[in-house]
Amino acid sequence: METDSELPNGTADSNRRKSGRVSRRPDVFAEEEHAGSLLANGSAKRKRVAVTHANDTEDEDETSEDDEDESEPDDEDVREKQRTQNKRKNPPKQAIKRVKTNAGTKLAIRSANAPGRPATKSAKVQRARARQSQVQKEGLYAEVFGRGQDADHAAGLWIGSVRKDSVAAIRDLVNFIFECIGCEIKITSPDIEDIDNVPGRLGDVLEEQYSENQSADYPLVSKSKQYAEFKTVLTEFFDALVKALHNSSILYEQPEVYDNIHVWVGTMTGANFRPFRHTATVISLSMITALCDLAGEIQQSTSTTKTQLDAEKKKRSSNKGRVASLQESMKADEKKLEIIDASLRDGFDTVYVHRYRDVDEKIRVECVAALGSWITKYRKMFLEGQYLRYLGWVMSDPNAPTRLEVVRQIKMLFSQKRNVTALRAFTDRFRPRMVEMGARDADVSVRVESIELLDKLRNYELLEPDDIDTIGRLIFDAEPRVRKVVGKFFVSNIEDLYKALVEDWETDQYSDALPTVEDTDDMMDANQSWIKFKCLAQTLSSYDARSESANSPEDNIRTLASTDNADSRYMLATQSIYSHMKELNHWESLAGYLLYDHSSITASGDDSDVSQAAQGTYKLSQGEEIVLLDVLYFSVKMYLAGVLDLARDKKGGRTNATKDSIHQKQETAAHNLSTIIPQLLSRYGSTPEAATSILRLEQLLDADLIGDLQGGEATYSSLLDDINKQFTSHSDRKVLAEASRSLRVARTYEQSKDAATAKVQKLWSDIISSLQSLLKGKTVGTRGTLDRNILRELVNVCVRVANLASVSDCAEILEAKLPVHGKKGKGKGGGWEDGTLLELLMKLVAHGMLDDDTTDAVAEMEDQLCMAVITALSFYFRWKIVSLKAAIESNDARSLSTRPIVDLGLKRENFIEVLTPVVAGRLPLDQVRVTGVLTVLDVFTLFATTKHLQPKPGRGEIDDDVEANVASLTVSVPEELLTEIMQTYERSEKSFARKTNRKIVEPRKAGKKGGSRAGTVEAETEQTQEDIEKPPEDSDDEDDDDESSEDDGEAEAAEGKEGRKQANLIAEQGLCEVTSKLVLATIAGVLEGKEAVKTRLNLNRSKLGKSYAGVVAYLDEKKDKEKQRPTSKSGPAGEKKGSKAKSKEIVTEAMELEHDQIVDVDDVADVVEERRDAVEREIEDEEELEREDRELEDRDEDEARGEADDDDDEVMGD
Template sequence: MSTDTSNLPPSKKKKSRVSVEDVSIREDENPTPTEEEEEDTPVGPSNKRKRIPKVQGNVHLTLFDTVKGNGKQIPRAVKNWVEKYEKTPQSAMVELLMMLFEVCGAKYPLTEKDLDETPVDKVVVSLVVELSEKGEVVDYLSSKQKDFKNFKVNLLSFWDNLVVECQNGPLLDKVLFEKCMDYVIELSNSPPRVFRQVASLIGLQLVTSFITVAKMLGSQRETTQRQLTTEIKKRKEGPRVDSLRKRLRMTQENIDVVEKMMDRLFKGLFMHRCRDVDPIIRMSSIQSLGVWVLSYPSLFLQYSYLKYLGWTLNDKNAGVRKCSILALQNLYEVDDNVPSLGLFTERFSNRMIELADDIDVSVSVCAIGLLKQLLRQQLLSDEDLNAPLYDLVIDEPPEIRRAIGALVNDHLIAQKFSTLKGDENDSSDVHLGKLLQILREFSTDPILITYVIIDDVWDYMKAMKDWKYIVSMLLDEEPGKDFMDVDATNLVRLLHASAKKAVGERIVPATHNRKQHYNKAQKEALNNNRRDITLAMMNNYPKLLLKFIADKDKVSPLVEIILSMNIELYSLKREEQNFEKVLQFTKEAFFKHGEKEPLRSCVKALSFCSTESQGELQDCVHTKLKELEDELITKLKSAIKQVEGGDEDYSLLVNLKRLYELHLAKFVPIETLYEEFVRFLEGNRNMNEKVVCFLLLNMFMHVSWCLRSIIEEESISQKSLDSLLSKRTTLFKQLEFFLDTHSKSGRDGSYGRQLSCRVCCILAEMWFMFRKSNYASSKLEGLGFCPDLPMVQKFWALCEQQLNSSEETEDNEVNQEYIEETNKEAIMVAASKLVASDAVPK
């Protein structure tokens, strides 16, 4: 007895050769497939005979030519062959078997005498020997020739038509199909792959077609039984009763004959081919078994058949595992099947759960769909599922996250599979409460995970679009005892993320950079969502900002909600006062916080309002921005004086960060402040390096904005050019000071890593921005600049030091603000730009 090795690791790809000495069945070897996988679902026969088209062209087509053609001639050809078989069975059977050999890619001079005298296995061995001597395989299934485009479909259709055509005659004579099955089984167990592929397809299709006949006979049996029962009630005995009993007995005998043929093919073909070395054959077998169990449960819905579906859940080929999962999905979907699936579920439910985290994404998605069916049928408990379920919610592939999102919503939030169902479970209150309970489970990296989970569930959870109710929950001054501060934070993030999602924005970074495109209907839906959000938020938005303005965890997502609103509606609804309150509270939040995220969110919100508003609303935004700039400049001047007077530098650092975030979005007029920065730098060389970083950054940003304004001017004034060159020279002087200081102090340097990285990046950007090639042969040629070689060498020495720093150093700084602007990647990109653009001497 051979050992099943279908789940062993794949071997290297080799061309298969047929050995003359070895004609044994080799289904237990399992190398890596070399053919392209494809769907092999058998053709389901029709109960009714279709209109038989007329044969066009040559009326002497062979059966092989009929299969090779366009398929329209198959019903007529099958009918003609059956008529021939009824007249000369031996000759017709030889013709049919010759066609069987030919579709396998071989030819054998079979005679009527061979049917009785030559054993089947001897004929198949001769075919294998011929194939070995010929040295090549004619594989019609994989052929790219136009003539064989529909070969597989036509082949299955031929045998299906043959079974249906013979159902009232040769099918039950225990001669024709017994001989056909002998050859089909023997060919399916032969070494040549193409023989096994074609014979397996035919054998599997025969079972599918037999099922159609058995179901028709079963329907006849039920009709006869009803007639017999009715007749017995009228009269106990009589010719009519005897006739019905005889018909019932004959119908049952015919069903038994057909089921025996199914059983023979199952044992002789399927049980071997579901472990074949070729994954395509294994997939065909499992797909067919799934169809059989679903369409003929009276025979196949038993553990002795179902266990093959369970075993192939462990197949090494992803396509085979997927076929098994899809077959099981269809079975569990039918409620009447569930009682018979008890033992199977008990044996294989753990493996089904494991497959939700399969290495293949498509298998994982299908397995999650299967788990939904098991939950719907109450075949899995929460203890079985919850632990791995939470892990999959934050899985990286978006397809898995979408599938698990649907499962989380149905099972944990909406509880569609719960035995306790009622209207109270459908309310936004209940659904949001359960979602917040899930979000509370994640303590590590809560922001990212929260947005990932919301993205997973958003499409399936209507409560997330209940903007008014979410706002009312946040404004509730007496929330329930179970509603904690972390829940309020998650609810604010949920409101922000849901609003972004509703207007077509991504809340989780995509794995690609492709722009999202929407058709007219989709754009209209997104605009309607934006309108609904605005109307729901308009009156209560200022109240939310006022309530949470001091909370750094909540203020950032809360301020950004306005990016998902329609600003124009404030004017149309005469709600200008509420709009002005929103601006005022956003400005207050800007000065109340000093962290990067709240500052950036406030600037983003004000910039959006400035761009999207019109008329009086836009004037209001510009006024608030001017007030913000003036107040910020005043605070900076005051902070500089305080530091020079001996006070702490916290206020200066925070306001420099605010200025930097504002600089990233718009031009800020700081001409007088620029000179203050220079004077302060030169007079305080030993100050906090973070303060130095932001002083240099703001000087660089100001120079960049000045350069941009000159480039965009139609007429360039000499005064503007002189001012820019002066500021540029001053900034270069400050940067060179830190380069020289590092060079003189040796490899260890006298400044921290953050300042060294900032100096490298700002210098590189300045050299790149003012490279001579940018302004050659133009009115701005005087702006061109190229550093001398000693300066470049000092720059590169500082870059080398940072690039050679240990990974441990970067790991210690990973949670610092702006780390993405001061890590090794930032330095490498900056230096690479200089080399690629020839901005510095090589």
């Protein structure tokens, strides 16, 4: 310091004795003075050091020597003890002398008068992991990593070497750091003494180390087993070293020791080479963290001392000696704290402010984690806006792990309530970014952590209402993890809304008007939970941004085979909030709330009478019933799942009383459902959306439990009648699908199977009668010949046929002669009245052939009719294959006679014959054509599965003639039809690529205009470069398709971002659906030019997303063989590979169908769907490994180029 180099009167004493050693003044290391050095940013800059003038140099040195002389007696005593213990003859060297140069780094020499205070003993001491390669070696590296000693022991040995020879000790420490980096170069004691040349010497080391060795691997990031826990041991050692400096008072009596270490480490943090920069940054951050721990201890000690001093002063006869001692102790602690604060500011300014935006994301993560730790450990300094702002800036870091870490650190700060006041200004500044991260961050983990952080902010009332709504709407998010974490936030908002509604009511009056749900016996009695249900329905309705176009007529155009049991948005939201909203456990109360006649309520929520005001508050508005019906369904589903989990829990022994209790809960739930469902259908069954939810609720009912109750069979039979009524009275696709699924579920229970079968037979009779009545005397098989009203009714009946065909085996019904009703008119009806229902459906397929005379409205209904009939015939062939499988397994000679097998093949040919012109006459992406393409591939693939079937053991062997007849069922898709199928596939591929802005490789077209044949793909592997570069020929259909694509693009633009996203997902689903059918057909061997098709499917495998790649992956025969190949390894790994091989065999060898398991979607396609997730996980793992390899390669390239100085600081500006 400047004042240290002058006498008290400000004049230099020229008569004082000077040291005989040559000394020179160290200058401040300035970044601008070292522009040509190898350092990136001058990180060794010492901002707290004042610059002295030239005429003050000698006086400053003399004063420094006097200070050292004054401290010599204390140091001599310590050195004497060391000499006695170690029996050494040579006296130790003095502390490092600084040499004067015109440029360099000036070390702060502080007063050594402050006595040391031992630190508190660590509660847990971790020992370093012993490394065998270092056991026989000597030196600090061996002591830290090779002896298996704890960090305190190694730090104590180094402190002993400091007392003997501080220069040698610091030299050994710097060489230790080099070795931790992986650098084999050593520095010497003169390098330590010449502190001004640290940047230059480090530059020489870097040049020498990396001139030939460009390896990007170094111990801190190495995955080698020998470097396990390397970072932990390294940081623990430097933590122990700093605390040892404190305990020995060297940190305060010889501050130049710590300052020299900091100069070397700080200089390394600015190196261009990542191993030096990363390792030195970790070391520097750990040292600063240790200083924060010391500052916290000293603060606690000062606070305790002050308390004792105040208590002593308050005494009547205070002990002046004790008072003086306590005051002296406080001054000593304050002096130490000043020294530590100065070191902390210096470390922050010279290291953190540069490295927190380093190009290496690992370094940025280290810095963020360290700053959060500093704020927690030393609030007095770091819980200030000038340091908190760095956390706010890093929230915009482009690296997801860095953003994740900063959110975790901020969340940790808000976990302590005492920090909230100091964080308010920070929150006001960066709250919009926090909300943005929770709502729209690209990384799911960041979103989850951000939402948890925002939940804490909401508890402290630091969020705006708009922010609360933004996060609340995430209850409908597509990501399950996001919905799960939003559940608690959402329920808290419901609680706040509930409290706001009832806060003005007197508590006693409110309790009298509405008791709690626990105090009510009848579910129809109003209770306090009804108001919460109202708040829930109101909030969900307001947050749901779906347009009403979701229920447009186009919804029914989709093929019935694609009808699934997908949960609605409200159901998924219920799944997230169920565990946080206890009222949903009492689902009977919610059912009673829905059954209550809300139209009878005339009061409003503003009524002065609490009872009347409560009624007006929980009165449901229009549309909210639909929301709560979905909530009711999923609440019951989760309640029953919880009971089943309790019943299946095998941990611990359950008593008989517990088992009885579980069974009692199940029976009570079944009884309540059997009572509630008919009432709900009676009240809401006329609304399709409500009926859909109620029918789903019925599928949760256990018919066997109902049968055990008195009158249970009659109750369930009445319930089946209600289901039939819904089936016959609705034409909505979703209602019919759920009613069909309910009938299937009923047939799975032993006690209700017969009753359900009888109800299904009655439905078939009604449907056939309706068909005959509608088509009596009408000509079928020609498009546009039926009256519009008749056509509309015919569509509804055929849709019911398609749904009913999925419930149970319909082959016998479809093949039976139509019943005769009254007299038949001669020559009328086109001959269908004398045939079977199957023949009638075959004729109705022809209504899908396009013509020019039909109006758009009629054409739309004709298309719906065609798709419904195609779907029904698809189920027919599935049931036939199931029956054939059962006959083969049982070796039933009667069922395996030649006539039924040949007849089945003929029916398949007739179906393909009538379907081919329908498919060929439409555009590639026409919905009717897509339905036909999928059905064709399904049928041919299903028939191919029969060639693998054999009788069960003990049933004998199948006859050769039967085997030949069965084998004859496996035929290839006709070439003409395969051409149309590949056209549809290519259009789906292009549509998805266009909508998602993907660049794909287009195959060369061959042959005449009108489409590409699968066989022509074979020639692509032999194309010349000139052929590849030629633009593909456009077909006649392409022009029309391009125009429709442009229209689709305009529609997407009108729908906005959500509409485009939904269109992209639908396009991807369509592409994957067509591709999966082609994959199965290829594996089954029913496609001509199998290799050409495989080549075409793999052409853009890496360009169309993970889902597509996962589907096409099943074509990799080589990979399949590798998974099936037995390995010599035993144990879990071998078993895992074996299981993968078996799972693959299910697809490649025997795609068997279980009897009576046909559902809405293709059973064989389900096999692909079930395996797709596993393949996607494999792809993700491979991509993760590739990403890590690329990171290593990028690291090598960065170091080889020698990144520019400014690049180290360039990530995101202040």
